[in-house]
Amino acid sequence: MSAIEAIPCTYAGVPMKSRLESRWAAFFKGLDTPWQYEPRKFRLRGQYSYTPDFYLPDIDVIVEVKHLLWRDDDVAAKYIAYAPYLVVKRSACRMFVLASGHPDPIASYRAYWKHGWREFAFDRVFGDDLVRRACSYSHALHSDHMPARAPREKRNYCFIGDVIARA
DSSP states (O other): OOOOOOOOEEETTEEESOHHHHHHHHHHHHTTOOOEESOOOEEOSTTOEEOOSEEETTTTEEEEEESOOOTTOHHHHHHHHHHHIIIIISOOOSEEEEEESSOOTTOOEEEEETTEEEEEOHHHHHOHHHHHHHHHHHHHHHHTTSOTTSOGGGGOEEEETTEEEEO
């Protein structure tokens, strides 16, 4: 898998490392659930550390967002190794969700909780209608102003609050 270049932007006044992260933040806003972006850094074994992308305090879940992940991917393997440490050993959260791609109303994601890995779907927590509306909100913010086939330099927009601005 080749690396995808992230385009930093701001959503709701919070600087983010990529537009994908801003899309997930918009999704969480659409769910009307509080979210924290990169809330804290965890010290791992040795000299390594890890900062999760999002923490959802109302449901005590860490969400790590990546563009695309496959089960055999080295990047996915790294986060799969972090999850048990954060959930069981550090009690940092009730569940660790590894979200791949854009928010999707019918998607389920890999999640780790105290009893191991399972599939997690946001509609099981927030309800199907709310998840569909949140996904529509998240996608509309980007797709209305960033056509899929436009060259990269013409798609370099970011969010400031609920307003699209040129980066």
